[in-house]
Amino acid sequence: MTRSSRTSPPPGTPVPPAQLGAPPPGSALGSHYSRCFGCGSDHPTGLHLAAVTPDSTTVEATFTVGEAHQGAPMLAHGGVLAAAMDEVLGMSVYLFRKPYVTARLETDYVLPVPVGTTLHLRAWCNGITGRKAYLEAEGRVGAPDGPVAVRAAALFVEVSMRHFAEHGDLAAITAEHQDYEVNP
Numbered sequence: 371m372t373r374s375s376r377t378s379p380p381p382g383t384p385v386p387p388a389q390l391g392a393p394p395p396g397s398a399l400g401s402h403y404s405r406c407f408g409c410g411s412d413h414p415t416g417l418h419l420a421a422v423t424p425d426s427t428t429v430e431a432t433f434t435v436g437e438a439h440q441g442a443p444m445l446a447h448g449g450v451l452a453a454a455m456d457e458v459l460g461m462s463v464y465l466f467r468k469p470y471v472t473a474r475l476e477t478d479y480v481l482p483v484p485v486g487t488t489l490h491l492r493a494w495c496n497g498i499t500g501r502k503a504y505l506e507a508e509g510r511v512g513a514p515d516g517p518v519a520v521r522a523a524a525l526f527v528e529v530s531m532r533h534f535a536e537h538g539d540l541a542a543i544t545a546e547h548q549d550y551e552v553n554p
């Protein structure tokens with residue numbers, strides 16, 4: 371992955387361990403919001419990401435590219451692939467049990483991804499310092515060890531719940547709040 375300095379942790383930035391209260395290894399993560407474009411089961415054309423955490427600090431997910439996700443005929447739209455990466459990155463940083471939002475997302479598109487492809491996504495944390503979390507993700511074609519089609523690096527910034535109250539719909543967040551979650 372070609373990362374810019376804005377998504378690369380400063381030297382010595384620690385990678386946090388699994389947090390108390392994080393979902394145990396092997397847990398399915400479910401959806402944080404049923405109308406989320408990335409993971410919501412009620413979104414008619416969303417990505418419907420299905421995710422687990424193998425170790426309470428990283429996330430593995432699958433996303434099958436559908437007709438609604440096309441850019442060129444029968445090929446995935448690059449923005450949709452970036453959205454899939456954003457979602458799995460967001461899921462991984464929330465394992466650290468604080469609310470974060472994407473501040474910067476960088477994407478390398480390595481292979482075209484045809485409609486019908488199942489992408490195996492993985493996201494992990496390279497370090498957290500202050501409010502800034504440095505994350506990386508990849509999407510592989512067909513299997514967890516398949517060829518890499520897309521890579522991403524991101525900076526997420528910790529926010530307070532006020533961020534979502536001021537700019538979004540806190541009641542909707544609270545209505546679907548899950549036990550370990552602190553995010554929208």
Ligand SMILES: CCCCCCCCCCCCCC(=O)SCCNC(=O)CCNC(=O)[C@H](O)C(C)(C)COP(=O)(O)OP(=O)(O)OC[C@H]1O[C@@H](n2cnc3c(N)ncnc32)[C@H](O)[C@@H]1OP(=O)(O)O
Nearest residue numbers: 376399400401402456457460461464471472473474527529
């Ligand atoms: C069960 C379910 C599982 C859970 C699943 C959950 C999945 C959820 C998935 C959801 C979907 C996925 C998630 C989504 O899609 S989240 C939706 C997309 N993101 C947003 O809407 C965020 C919009 N932006 C903002 O609100 C503000 O700009 C933020 C909050 C980010 C910062 O404004 P704020 O006023 O608060 O802070 P600050 O400006 O002092 O910045 C703080 C520090 O950060 C540095 N900085 C900031 N920006 C950048 C940048 N671009 N490049 C490099 N650096 C940047 C900055 O220099 C400073 O550094 P330093 O000077 O301290 O060193």
